[in-house]
Each structure stands twice: as C-alpha cells, then as structure tokens.
Amino acid sequence: MTTITSIYVTVIGTIFGSFFNVVGYRIVNNESIIFPRSHCPYCGQNIRTLDLIPIFSYLFLKGRCRNCHCKISPLSPIIEGLTGLMFLCAFLKFTNFHELSTSLLLISFVTITIVTDLSTMLIPNKIIVSFFIIYSGYRIIFPMNPWWDPILGCSLIFLLLALIAFLSNGGIGGGDVKLFAVAGILIGTKLVFxxxxxxxxxxxxxxxxxxxxxxxxxxxxIPFAPFIAIGMIASLFWGDYLFGLYQKYIL
Ligand SMILES: [Zn+2]
Structure with a gap:
C-alpha cells in the first residue's frame, strides 16, 4: 500500500470513528442516529461543518464547544484516532475482500460498544440486535466452512459466559456476554474463544x-467492552498464528 493510500484509509477510518461516536452517544441518549444535526451536548448549538473534522477540530478548539466553551469529552478524538489506526492496520493486514470486510464489520461493532460502555457502563440491546442481524445476514451471504461454525461459536460462548455470569453473581455483565456471542457469529468458534x-x-x-x-x-x-475489543481484534489479526503456536508447542 502506498503512503497516499495509507493516509487516505486512515482519514476514512477517523471519519467512521466520528460516526461511531455519534451512533454510540445517540443510542444511549435515545436519539435518532440521522436527525438532528450534530449538536453540543450542553448548549444544544448545532456544530458547524468545519468543527466536525475528526481529531483536528477537537485540538483546534482545545476540547471545548465553540459556543458555550464547555469541555467536550476527550473520548471522541481518541475513538476517531483509534478507528483510523484500526482501519489502516486492517487494510495493511488483509488483502482479500472477505477478510477485510470481516475486520471492518468487527471494528465497527466493538468501537460503538466501547463508546457506550465507557460513557454509561452499558451495551444497549439496540446495538447488540442490530449487529446480530447484520452479522447473520453477512454469514448467510458469505458462509464459513463448515456453515454451522458461527452458530456453534455464538451458542457455546453464550452458554459458557452466561453460566459464569450466573455463578459469579454478575461478575460479567449481560451486555458483555451478548457482545461475545454476536462477535462469535462473525468470526466463528475458534477465533471467538x-x-x-x-x-x-x-x-x-x-x-x-x-x-x-x-x-x-x-x-x-470496570467497563469490559474495551478489553473485549482488544481480544476480538487481536484474535482476528493473530488468532490463527497463536493457534498454530499452541498446536506446535502444547498439543
Ligand atoms: Zn456548547
């Protein structure tokens, strides 16, 4: 990949990161994702298009609203930067369409859940159900080998973690259990474990x-979604390699 393409992919990633921020923020606040325009959470003033540039607008405005000067959470530019970086890594690592689309779908889901979990300690069912539908549709169009592997991964991890949640009396949150289960549909049994x-x-x-x-x-x-995100993304990137090492040295 050329330098120009790398920069282009990273910038597109930060724009998606900005969108994931909006989706996460609006879902936990029960607002529509499309309307109204982006506005300041404190004074309600619409944000000018020029102030919506990922990362740079936050730095230029020194992390404050242009209108009321209230402090804006640094989570927004962090998520934008992280998404840009993850998009770049995905494009560098995966060259075929199937692997690349799987990684971008996983990045989208885990990033939105990081936003909601860090801001409210919740992973809303709206997000879980939406991605359950998207991933199921994706796996019908692009089946795994064997085709039932995503169903097995989703069910096994759900049962195991639900049992742990029950026995530990809420040691792991319901949202986290569902997050793992939905990721299982996309990445399959081996990688989800x-x-x-x-x-x-x-x-x-x-x-x-x-x-x-x-x-x-x-x-x-502690909100656990960021660690689930680290685990799932790392597994997608290096899971097969780690499993190879495990078979070689331990089995
Ligand atoms: Zn404001």
Missing part, C-alpha cells in the same frame, strides 16, 4: 497495572 482468552488476559494485565498506579480502586466496576 481465542478472543475471550486475549480479552481476559489484556483486562487482567491492564487492570493490575492501573491498580498498582492507583488509577483505579480495587472492586471498582
């Missing part, structure tokens, strides 16, 4: 470090 292991691993490492640095309190509820 590798994703679960990587999500738990990244969650443990990052929370231990954050707790040692006193950034979080012990027993403080």
């Amino acid at each position: 590798i994703g679960l292991i990587l999500a738990l691993f990244s969650g443990t490492v990052i929370c231990t470090i954050a707790s040692m640095l006193k950034l979080i309190q012990r027993k403080q509820p």
Whole structure:
C-alpha cells in the first residue's frame, strides 16, 4: 500500500470513528442516529461543518464547544484516532475482500460498544440486535466452512459466559456476554474463544497495572467492552498464528 493510500484509509477510518461516536452517544441518549444535526451536548448549538473534522477540530478548539466553551469529552478524538489506526492496520493486514470486510464489520461493532460502555457502563440491546442481524445476514451471504461454525461459536460462548455470569453473581455483565456471542457469529468458534482468552488476559494485565498506579480502586466496576475489543481484534489479526503456536508447542 502506498503512503497516499495509507493516509487516505486512515482519514476514512477517523471519519467512521466520528460516526461511531455519534451512533454510540445517540443510542444511549435515545436519539435518532440521522436527525438532528450534530449538536453540543450542553448548549444544544448545532456544530458547524468545519468543527466536525475528526481529531483536528477537537485540538483546534482545545476540547471545548465553540459556543458555550464547555469541555467536550476527550473520548471522541481518541475513538476517531483509534478507528483510523484500526482501519489502516486492517487494510495493511488483509488483502482479500472477505477478510477485510470481516475486520471492518468487527471494528465497527466493538468501537460503538466501547463508546457506550465507557460513557454509561452499558451495551444497549439496540446495538447488540442490530449487529446480530447484520452479522447473520453477512454469514448467510458469505458462509464459513463448515456453515454451522458461527452458530456453534455464538451458542457455546453464550452458554459458557452466561453460566459464569450466573455463578459469579454478575461478575460479567449481560451486555458483555451478548457482545461475545454476536462477535462469535462473525468470526466463528475458534477465533471467538481465542478472543475471550486475549480479552481476559489484556483486562487482567491492564487492570493490575492501573491498580498498582492507583488509577483505579480495587472492586471498582470496570467497563469490559474495551478489553473485549482488544481480544476480538487481536484474535482476528493473530488468532490463527497463536493457534498454530499452541498446536506446535502444547498439543
Ligand atoms: Zn456548547
């Protein structure tokens, strides 16, 4: 991929990131995704087109609304930057249409859930159901081999995590369980279970470090969607390689 194409893909990714912010924010606030125009959450003033440029507008306005000067959450530019980066990595890693479309669909879902989980500690059913339908349709058009693998992955991970949630008395949230199950439809049994292991691993490492640095309190509820996102994306990118290592050295 040339430098120009890389920049182009990253910019498109940041625009999608901006859209995922809007989708996540509006769904948790029960607003329509399409109307009205983007507006400041504090004063309600419509945001000018020039102030909607991903990342740059936030930096230029020093993280404040142009009208009321209230502070805008830094989550927006972070999500935009991350999405841009993930789009770039997906285009660099995957060259065939099927792998690339799978990765972009996964990035869309996990990014929106990060927005809602970080802002409200919830993953709304509207998002879960929408992506359940999108992924099921996608898997009917582009079946896996064997065709029933996504159904198996979705059911197995749902049953396992629902059991853990029940036994641990809410140790894992219902939204998280459903997020894993829906991702299972897209990436199949093997990758969703590798994703679960990587999500738990990244969650443990990052929370231990954050707790040692006193950034979080012990027993403080932590939104888990960002770790599920790390696990699922890492699994999609390197799951087959990790599974190869596992077969070679452990089995
Ligand atoms: Zn404002």
